[in-house]
Amino acid sequence: MSTAKQNEHYVAPYDDGVSFDELPDSAPSSHYSPSWTGWLGIGVVGFWVFIAVFGPYIAPLGENDLPFPDDYSEFQMPRPGAWLGTDESDRDVLSRLMYGAGRTIGISFAATLLAYFLGVVLGIGAAISSPRVDMIVSRINDAFLSLPTIMLGLVVVAAVGSSIPVLIITAGVIYATVVFRLARALGQEIMVMDFVEAARVRGEGRWWIITREIWPNAAMPLMTDFGLRLIYVILFISSLSFLGLGVQPPQADWGSMVRENLGALSYGQSVIPVIAPALSIATLTVAINLVVDDISAHSGGKLSKRL
Amino acid sequence: MTTLILKRLGIGLVTVIAVSLIIFFGTKILPGDAAQIRLGQSATPENVAAFRARLGLDQPYIVQYLVWLKNFMMGDLGTSLASDVPITDLIADRYHNTVFVSVLTAAIGVPISLALGIMAAMYPGTLYDRVLTLVSVSLVAAPEFFTATLLVLLFVFVLGIGNAIVVGSTEGKGLFELIAHFALPITTLCFVIASQLIRMSRAAVLNVMSSPYIEMAILKGVPRKRIIFRHALLNAIGPIVNVVALNLAYLVTGVIVVEVYFGYNGLATLIVQGVQTRDYVLIQGLGMIFCMTYVILMLVADIAAFASNARLRHPK
Numbered sequence: 001m002s003t004a005k006q007n008e009h010y011v012a013p014y015d016d017g018v019s020f021d022e023l024p025d026s027a028p029s030s031h032y033s034p035s036w037t038g039w040l041g042i043g044v045v046g047f048w049v050f051i052a053v054f055g056p057y058i059a060p061l062g063e064n065d066l067p068f069p070d071d072y073s074e075f076q077m078p079r080p081g082a083w084l085g086t087d088e089s090d091r092d093v094l095s096r097l098m099y100g101a102g103r104t105i106g107i108s109f110a111a112t113l114l115a116y117f118l119g120v121v122l123g124i125g126a127a128i129s130s131p132r133v134d135m136i137v138s139r140i141n142d143a144f145l146s147l148p149t150i151m152l153g154l155v156v157v158a159a160v161g162s163s164i165p166v167l168i169i170t171a172g173v174i175y176a177t178v179v180f181r182l183a184r185a186l187g188q189e190i191m192v193m194d195f196v197e198a199a200r201v202r203g204e205g206r207w208w209i210i211t212r213e214i215w216p217n218a219a220m221p222l223m224t225d226f227g228l229r230l231i232y233v234i235l236f237i238s239s240l241s242f243l244g245l246g247v248q249p250p251q252a253d254w255g256s257m258v259r260e261n262l263g264a265l266s267y268g269q270s271v272i273p274v275i276a277p278a279l280s281i282a283t284l285t286v287a288i289n290l291v292v293d294d295i296s297a298h299s300g301g302k303l304s305k306r307l
Numbered sequence: 308m309t310t311l312i313l314k315r316l317g318i319g320l321v322t323v324i325a326v327s328l329i330i331f332f333g334t335k336i337l338p339g340d341a342a343q344i345r346l347g348q349s350a351t352p353e354n355v356a357a358f359r360a361r362l363g364l365d366q367p368y369i370v371q372y373l374v375w376l377k378n379f380m381m382g383d384l385g386t387s388l389a390s391d392v393p394i395t396d397l398i399a400d401r402y403h404n405t406v407f408v409s410v411l412t413a414a415i416g417v418p419i420s421l422a423l424g425i426m427a428a429m430y431p432g433t434l435y436d437r438v439l440t441l442v443s444v445s446l447v448a449a450p451e452f453f454t455a456t457l458l459v460l461l462f463v464f465v466l467g468i469g470n471a472i473v474v475g476s477t478e479g480k481g482l483f484e485l486i487a488h489f490a491l492p493i494t495t496l497c498f499v500i501a502s503q504l505i506r507m508s509r510a511a512v513l514n515v516m517s518s519p520y521i522e523m524a525i526l527k528g529v530p531r532k533r534i535i536f537r538h539a540l541l542n543a544i545g546p547i548v549n550v551v552a553l554n555l556a557y558l559v560t561g562v563i564v565v566e567v568y569f570g571y572n573g574l575a576t577l578i579v580q581g582v583q584t585r586d587y588v589l590i591q592g593l594g595m596i597f598c599m600t601y602v603i604l605m606l607v608a609d610i611a612a613f614a615s616n617a618r619l620r621h622p623k
Contacts, residue, residue, distance in 0.1 A: 146326065158587060278450065289445075
């Protein structure tokens, strides 16, 4: 059944834990030398991170500025002054893309960090606490896991409205459920290993066992999973924005840019305002996928098979 | 075996109850209540109170929840806050679009993806396998609207066929006209499920291929095709059904994005409108329908996994 695990929300039918496939076969090597696909991925991710951080400073215009205030017509073809043309409100597509990079990547990264913080703390906590507490926490977690993520997102946005903090917290909590399962399973697996037993017999405290024995062994599988989770969070945030329920106009992010400019497909001169943000998301997520795959292949994990 | 399935059904039931709790109380934290929203800001407090009593909103939350759940079971989804129309009427106008597109996606996408995946498993490591893996790895990480955009560009702008936005009524159209009408959304969704399905069915067959009895067959000199179709595939059927059900469950998300992208009326566009107008009665009803579909497909996936396991089916 391990084949199905790359699915975002796969819940194993009868074994309660994640199998040993999740653990690297050998100790992670500290020397990672990427293959050409790895370098390609690193290059593209690096490019987008650079744009995300410095985009607002190097963008030719502000995100809501009009490149041609005298010539008001939507979806113009690229020309000097607007290298990717203009969008449905005659704004500069290139500038909006550069502003949007920071929001899409920043929100997703913050949400994934939050998901990891919650998931790892609760997951390893559940693994080392009493079976009763573990069962209660796990069952609640499973109930959330059995919902389509986008539905949870819709309910939250309907209830409290959409803003950047709400998006980060929503995505963070939703994806914490998946991290919880992985962290708990890893924690349980490592808990019964001989060296942990030895530490416990030695009389080490719970905190010492977590930080010195469990964490170093759980870190590597969690790190590679972080990349995968980041992909799903980017897709989740972009989908919400695309549905008009994520980042709100006039602020730009890649998902909402696709939505705003959908009209270009029916009656625009230029379809770049739709292609550019969609292509940006795709290149970013595919590049992260390449890097994760490459790292896990090199660290001896079986993640490349799961993908 | 039976006890395992019963246990899984029990877990499924508990999940449905948990889902209904999440949806009901999740939407209860909305500011304002149905009576206030329906009567508008100018209503007198007495009117609102009377209307609240009629809707049962003066009852404790737990009673409201039970009444709502009972009504849902009986097929009464309440009345929309935004348009004052019974939710069931709103759904009746639209559900056939969503069902048609989903069923056709499954009918077209699943067999093609399975065939491609099994072919890749028959010739692992060949150019065909590597290209297919590369394409599906890329597609799996790309958003649905990226795939949709590529298809629109190809069909509408390069080949000059089809229409980017699905418009017009579907009434009185024959099956083939309907298929042409929804060609782009269906193709997009086929790509969305294909990317996962190809990889997972390939892995499922390869997994069986690495078992000792297949090794035995190879050593015996059985031709590769015969091994796949006579020996491996039968044992891979369970995992494959599991994979298919899982991917159909993920269609729930895909359908939402694709309906909005191509702008046709379906259940997903209805729930997105519900969120925008904060029509929580609508969100509760439709949310339950979507989540139940998802939970049931997950259930099928798990039971398929049990049923395919000969050791569980025939315990010693």
